[in-house]
Amino acid sequence: MTVISLKDVHKNYPLGKTEVHAVKGVSFDIESGDFISIAGPSGSGKSTILNMIGCIDTPSEGIVTINDTNTSDLKDKEITNLRHDVLGFIFQNFNLIPVLNVFENIEFPMLLGKNPAPKDEREEWISHLMEEVGLGEWKTHKPNELSGGQRQRVAIARALVTKPQIVLADEPTANLDSETGASIIELMKKMNKEYGTTFIFSTHDQTIVDIADHVIQLKDGNIIENRRTQA
Amino acid sequence: MNISKISMRNITRQKKRSFLLGGAIAFGIFIIITIGSFTAGMTETLKENFTSIMGGHIYILGTETLESGRIVQVIGDTEDLERAIDTVDDLVEEYHVRSQVRIGEIIYGSKSTTLQVSGIDWKKEQLLKDTLSIAEGSLDNIETAGSLVIPEKIAEKLGVIPGESVLIRMDTVTGQKNVGEFTVAAIIQEQDSFSFISAGYTGMDYLNELIGLEPDEYQYLNLHLEDIEKMDIAAERLVTELEKTSLVETGEEDEEEGKDRSHGMMLRGGMSGISADEPWEGTKFSITTLNDIMEPVLQLVNILNIVSLALFVILMIITMVGLINTFRMVLIERTKEIGTMRAIGMHRGSIRSIFLLEALYLALFGAVAGILLSFSTTIITGLIRFTSDSPLGLFLHNGRLQFITSPGSVIKVVVMLSIMTLVAVYLPARKAAKLKVVDALRAQY
Ligand SMILES: Nc1ncnc2c1ncn2[C@@H]1O[C@H](COP(=O)(O)OP(=O)(O)OP(=O)(O)O)[C@@H](O)[C@H]1O
Ligand SMILES: [Mg+2]
Numbered sequence: 001m002t003v004i005s006l007k008d009v010h011k012n013y014p015l016g017k018t019e020v021h022a023v024k025g026v027s028f029d030i031e032s033g034d035f036i037s038i039a040g041p042s043g044s045g046k047s048t049i050l051n052m053i054g055c056i057d058t059p060s061e062g063i064v065t066i067n068d069t070n071t072s073d074l075k076d077k078e079i080t081n082l083r084h085d086v087l088g089f090i091f092q093n094f095n096l097i098p099v100l101n102v103f104e105n106i107e108f109p110m111l112l113g114k115n116p117a118p119k120d121e122r123e124e125w126i127s128h129l130m131e132e133v134g135l136g137e138w139k140t141h142k143p144n145e146l147s148g149g150q151r152q153r154v155a156i157a158r159a160l161v162t163k164p165q166i167v168l169a170d171e172p173t174a175n176l177d178s179e180t181g182a183s184i185i186e187l188m189k190k191m192n193k194e195y196g197t198t199f200i201f202s203t204h205d206q207t208i209v210d211i212a213d214h215v216i217q218l219k220d221g222n223i224i225e226n227r228r229t230q231a
Numbered sequence: 232m233n234i235s236k237i238s239m240r241n242i243t244r245q246k247k248r249s250f251l252l253g254g255a256i257a258f259g260i261f262i263i264i265t266i267g268s269f270t271a272g273m274t275e276t277l278k279e280n281f282t283s284i285m286g287g288h289i290y291i292l293g294t295e296t297l298e299s300g301r302i303v304q305v306i307g308d309t310e311d312l313e314r315a316i317d318t319v320d321d322l323v324e325e326y327h328v329r330s331q332v333r334i335g336e337i338i339y340g341s342k343s344t345t346l347q348v349s350g351i352d353w354k355k356e357q358l359l360k361d362t363l364s365i366a367e368g369s370l371d372n373i374e375t376a377g378s379l380v381i382p383e384k385i386a387e388k389l390g391v392i393p394g395e396s397v398l399i400r401m402d403t404v405t406g407q408k409n410v411g412e413f414t415v416a417a418i419i420q421e422q423d424s425f426s427f428i429s430a431g432y433t434g435m436d437y438l439n440e441l442i443g444l445e446p447d448e449y450q451y452l453n454l455h456l457e458d459i460e461k462m463d464i465a466a467e468r469l470v471t472e473l474e475k476t477s478l479v480e481t482g483e484e485d486e487e488e489g490k491d492r493s494h495g496m497m498l499r500g501g502m503s504g505i506s507a508d509e510p511w512e513g514t515k516f517s518i519t520t521l522n523d524i525m526e527p528v529l530q531l532v533n534i535l536n537i538v539s540l541a542l543f544v545i546l547m548i549i550t551m552v553g554l555i556n557t558f559r560m561v562l563i564e565r566t567k568e569i570g571t572m573r574a575i576g577m578h579r580g581s582i583r584s585i586f587l588l589e590a591l592y593l594a595l596f597g598a599v600a601g602i603l604l605s606f607s608t609t610i611i612t613g614l615i616r617f618t619s620d621s622p623l624g625l626f627l628h629n630g631r632l633q634f635i636t637s638p639g640s641v642i643k644v645v646v647m648l649s650i651m652t653l654v655a656v657y658l659p660a661r662k663a664a665k666l667k668v669v670d671a672l673r674a675q676y
Binding site for chain 2 (some may be wrong): 051054056057076077080081084085089091093095097098099100104108109111112113145156162
């Protein structure tokens with residue numbers, strides 16, 4: 001089942017009097033449950049594409065559809081709800097809320113929804129997730145008391161807590177050493193298997209590309225390779 | 232719930248900054264509430280003190296003209312007055328009839344000093360008996376003719392003790408000189424007898440004789456009301472009824488005529504013995520209320536309150552400028568965080584609420600600190616006992632400054648502060664809410 005589809009998507013950024021053509025007519029489909037890598041050198045347009053999929057940016061031209069909804073037709077409120085309900089985000093810089101502890105950071109997206117689950121249900125699910133990402137003992141710690149790898153594990157739990165269909169991760173390992181980075185990718189893969197969540201992550205590190213079911217290689221705003229290894 | 236938790240914790244992120252802002256707010260709140268409590272307390276003290284000195288809330292003074300044209304202070308024909316009084320009887324707690332020597336010279340041996348002497352009907356003035364606090368002697372035989380109650384200060388000056396005789400030289404209602412002999416029955420404590428004025432008390436019959444009035448005549452009729460709020464209503468009823476039969480002057484008329492005649496008979500008492508320009512028939516009544524007397528005080532209080540409000544507003548405007556700048560900084564410091572929360576699914580309105588709530592909490596913390604500071608200041612200041620001959624006398628309540636903090640005024644100030652805070656922070660809050668998510672996420676912080 002296709003969850004995301006890009007059709008001839010362009011993105012131009014104004015740069016002084018001229019424009020930067022960051023994405024130059026890209027089309028691809030993403031299948032539910034896949035573990036997708038968007039790879040390419042710096043400046044090739046990975047973040048730009050992920051931002052458009054994540055509905056935090058809009059294409060200059062072309063269409064991005066999520067679950068058959070054209071995202072450019074939506075108002076801010078609807079887009080916000082869509083991000084909350086369907087998508088999860090993992091950032092390069094972890095982006096945890098500094099005033100909230102580990103538990104509260106993970107709980108945060110759950111409380112944003114219209115009908116948050118009851119407290120005991122939430123607690124059970126969050127405790128489970130914390131065990132899954134290996135942070136069972138860190139419940140009440142603040143983000144600044146954690147290592148980079150631990151923070152990214154919190155971010156993964158936070159991205160999964162609302163049971164989204166798709167998790168987007170823009171260079172989730174770029175701020176980690178290669179060993180920790182590999183373990184983060186492995187954790188994401190494990191979650192992908194366990195919950196069937198579609199993961200799309202970008203990286204310029206070729207060594208972690210191979211773990212993906214579907215690799216999209218970019219160069220200068222164009223797709224140079226679109227390969228799906230799994231049937 | 233999520234939002235208020237984050238707002239609350241955000242305050243502690245820059246402790247020094249929050250502390251300074253909260254402190255500035257606390258200071259402003261402290262100033263306005265303290266001044267407000269002071270003026271309210273002062274007003275109340277003055278009211279109580281005046282009520283006690285004057286023997287009530289509404290003061291009816293009578294003047295008549297003799298055939299010689301001289302003005303005499305006396306309520307001669309009581310029929311008209313009694314009819315008028317019937318109309319307010321339901322509002323009155325006690326009637327006090329009094330005569331008065333405004334300035335008498337009290338002499339003991341070779342020493343003398345001045346004293347105001349009020350002639351009291353001791354049988355009727357229970358309230359006065361209750362409020363006088365006796366230092367020496369007693370009120371047991373106060374109804375004996377010639378018994379005199381004097382303040383401590385006078386007693387000390389003369390070196391007189393209860394049981395001893397003194398002379399008082401005074402003017403009669405017609406302006407003649409007379410001297411009377413009195414026996415000191417009791418000496419009263421200054422604090423409770425309002426030391427700013429040296430007032431002595433004696434039986435009215437005895438004093439009447441000395442100043443040339445019949446035993447059943449009197450100069451003042453003072454009404455002590457059950458409910459002080461009904462003062463103006465009662466005064467109006469009295470005036471309406473009295474005007475049917477007699478000449479009536481009121482404190483308000485003086486005001487309208489713009490004449491600089493002091494309110495009430497406090498000062499007018501000295502008019503005895505002066506010739507009238509135009510003699511009149513019967514008794515002319517002058518009705519003054521505590522409100523009339525309090526009016527200049529209330530005007531002063533109003534000015535003080537306006538000044539303190541202006542000061543508060545200026546202080547708050549300065550604080551609000553600081554608050555706006557702070558939240559502009561906060562906006563820059565937390566741009567990335569705002570982007571994150573928006574990406575995860577927080578709506579614009581919630582981002583705005585986080586900002587507004589944070590500012591509001593800060594303001595309320597400041598307000599609570601200011602209120603507590605004001606409470607402790609007024610309580611501690613209110614414990615200080617001033618000496619009896621302090622020039623503050625009239626403003627003291629049992630020798631102490633009185634502070635009254637009304638919950639209403641506190642609420643008003645807090646509401647004002649909250650509105651100002653929300654208005655001040657609204658723009659940065661809106662700006663935060665309107666940030667584009669991509670741009671916010673790309674920000675340095
Ligand atoms: N907001 C922007 N304004 C102007 N130009 C931009 C903006 N965002 C991206 N670009 C440009 O678009 C191109 C693609 O950028 P993008 O961030 O998508 O690349 P990337 O593949 O994510 O690179 P990296 O690996 O460095 O993150 C680059 O040339 C970049 O300079
Ligand atoms: Mg990038």
